[in-house]
Amino acid sequence: MTDWRAVIIGFLVITVLGIVGLTLPGVGQLAAGLVGGLVAGYLAGGGLGRGLWHGLLAGAFGGLVGGLLVAVFVGLAGWAGGPIGGLISGLAGFGIFLVALAISFIMALESAIAGAIGGLFGPDRSREPRGPGRRV
Structure with missing residues (x-):
């Protein structure tokens, strides 16, 4: 199950460090993709696979924002040119x-690798209770 809290925090780290x-x-x-993926994987915990998945999601979202920023910049530059x-x-x-797609793909891959490393060092969350009674 995806820990969206870990993904969103990793995404925010990628976005802030990317800016x-x-x-x-x-x-x-x-560097932003590596650090954000590491954070997402660490927070998700549970080993290589879980860390890789959460790092991949955080990196993909971060890459989409990066690609969007490139598109907005080029669009504004064209608009200013008459x-x-x-x-x-x-x-x-x-x-x-194509550039936005490449940015998203590269950031997702590097974040996934860093997330796998972070998942190794993160806490084991497989034994935590799930559902409404879960303690945070």
């Missing part, structure tokens, strides 16, 4: 889609 990481393009986003810029920006839409 801060814009000062180091490329490296900042890679009609010709709008035409160029519109034609670049397919390229933006």
Whole structure:
């Protein structure tokens, strides 16, 4: 069962570090994906598989936000360029889609690997009670 709390916290870590990481393009986003996946895997606990799954989900969501930010930036740049810029920006839409897809895929993979490592070190949550009586 997916621990959405771990996924959302990992996603938030990826998003915040990704925004801060814009000062180091490329490296900042890679580090954000690794740290966020590690956090999601650690919080989910339960071993390699569970950590990998939660890191993958957090990274995929983080990658979607990263791709959306790239698309918004290019769209605004085209809009500021007037009609010709709008035409160029519109034609670049397919390229933006491919870049967003690549960002999401790379961030999901690296977060999954980091999540698996975090899951090894996280607490074993397989024996915790589930349902309304669960203590947090």
